[in-house]
Amino acid sequence: MKQIFSLALLAITGWLLWSLVPYGQATEPGPVSSHYIAHGLQENGGSNLVTSIVVNYRGFDTLGEVTVLFLSVAGAGFVLRRRSGQRRVAPRPSSEFVQTGARMLFAPMVLFGVYIFVHGHLTPGGGFQGGAVIASAVLMLLLADRDHHLPHGFMGWLESLAGFGYVLTGFLGLAIGGSFLANKGVLPLGQWNRLFSAGVIPIIYTLVGLKVGTELSTLLDVMVDSGRDHGEADAHGQKGGAA
């Protein structure tokens, strides 16, 4: 009965959404939006207006998002860390084909993630998407070979450096351009639709990509590694690596 009710509710909502909401409403944009649309490309030099808004006009907001992601990953890692005295049972090793394929694909996938966030000001990509692709590459490596461990010291170092670089870029903008994360006067805006253009946007997106990639990779490593000893006979493979 409850299911029928929720199905009916879903059907009604779907019908309303389908019939009432048109694809893209053609209203006049507000004053702020029209300023962005009219002056965004000249002021930022990026060919992708969405990226210009996200990283430049709303750069402080993006800094906040990255901080929120960092805090959530830190909290998850704190909760999920393996308690001492519990050893995990080594899982079945994956087949050789999968291991070889994962090792072969790891570098191209990381390269593709770098491509995504370096080209953030030209294509729909950006720091978060590129970071997700890099984290997926690390996850593939972890799925194929569980004895593989991330170099946590290096990852933490890289992550802190990226966050520090973001704030430093902001203060440089404050010193030179007159406002926090200002795009003017720091770097030449360059030519439209070229890789080296759009002022500080590629730098910020590279830093965001590195930060998000390392954070998500560390989260996935902690999640994969937090398995408990659940008392099954480990006929397959030895005990887990160096605890």
Add this chain to the structure above:
Amino acid sequence: MIIVDILICLVLLAAGVGAMLQRNLVASSVLVGVVSLMVSILFLRIGAPDVAMTEAAIGAGLSTVIFLIAVRRTEEEEQ
């Protein structure tokens, strides 16, 4: 073109209802991934490639895997 939209919306609705009614947690998380995938196609259809890419990378790719790992961990805890 409208028929493609209707088919994608049908898949989206069926996957959403299935994810709600499904008892098996793994199947449910896979269905949530399918919902994300269809939403990503719809975002592409209405001209928002940025959101579509984020949805495809994080919604359909990473979060399904994170759900799977979480289900696995809870099963291990229950045993």
Add this chain to the structure above:
Amino acid sequence: MVDRVLILAMALAGAGMLLALIRLLRGPNIPSRAVALDVLTLITMPVMVGLAITSGRVIYLDVALVYGILSFLGVISLARYFDQGV
């Protein structure tokens, strides 16, 4: 003409999506669902590229590329799930 063929092809692919979703909903066991997910992701990529062609924007291809790279991770993690690997 070409546009009509494209729309017909995308409608066929969408019908295939619906069939794969039925298997995903019904599938008696997890590997069957994983195969259905694989088919769904393989159908999605041409649909995305077809949308890029019909709307004429080359940057839509990046979305298909990202999804093409990430799609097999779900299937591999499902496989590792019931192989007690994750």
Add this chain to the structure above:
Amino acid sequence: MAALDIIGALLVLLGSLFLFLGALGILRMPDLYNRMQTGTKATTLGNMLTLVGLGLLEPAWLPKICLIILFVLITNPLSSHALARAAHRAGYPLAAGSVTDALREDEQAGGIEPGSTACQVRDPGSDPQPEVAE
């Protein structure tokens, strides 16, 4: 209309037909391994044919589309292999009318990891996970 357009459109149509048939196959086939065969081979072919056809329609985009095809060509056998292997190791049964099981014969002949087949799953044939109580 250019000849390239006609070839591209035909390839797209053929490829989407293969995609549809592959999806129909996973709905109609009796057991997991048959489904896996139709669901991976036919749809990989359909995917590649469709992408090549779309690339012929827009020749300027062909390099990027080739990149997508390359990734599909590398990753899809990988995931199918992992899936089939894991399913066989977890003991999912073949259909009633199956004639031979080459992987099990291999393992019993002392090939790959003896003793790792069958009797691992509590309830083969349906989801191994117990139903969650409300």
